[in-house]
Amino acid sequence: MLLFKEMGCKVYDMGGLTDDENIRRFKLGFGGDIVPVYSGYEAQSLYGSILLKARNVKVKLTKGIL
Known part of the structure; x- marks a missing residue:
């Protein structure tokens, strides 16, 4: 972080x-x-939409929401 500060970085x-x-x-x-x-x-396609919905279901199952 000191190196970034020396380089003039204002946001970290x-x-x-x-x-x-x-x-x-x-x-x-x-x-x-x-x-x-x-x-x-x-999602940018029908296939992507299906995969995204499946991912969302998996996440909810993992968290015990469903």
Whole structure:
């Protein structure tokens, strides 16, 4: 991070926040801003739509939502 600072970088993406309190505290300790970011998938074909729906069902099953 010091190298990036020396190179003049003004923004550093620390990645997403986590439920792990130690990691969360570490990342927030730099004093940056929390920025909401959209992350998702968009199908471009019928085949892609079917695969995306299957993926969504799998994720919900894994999380115990279905």
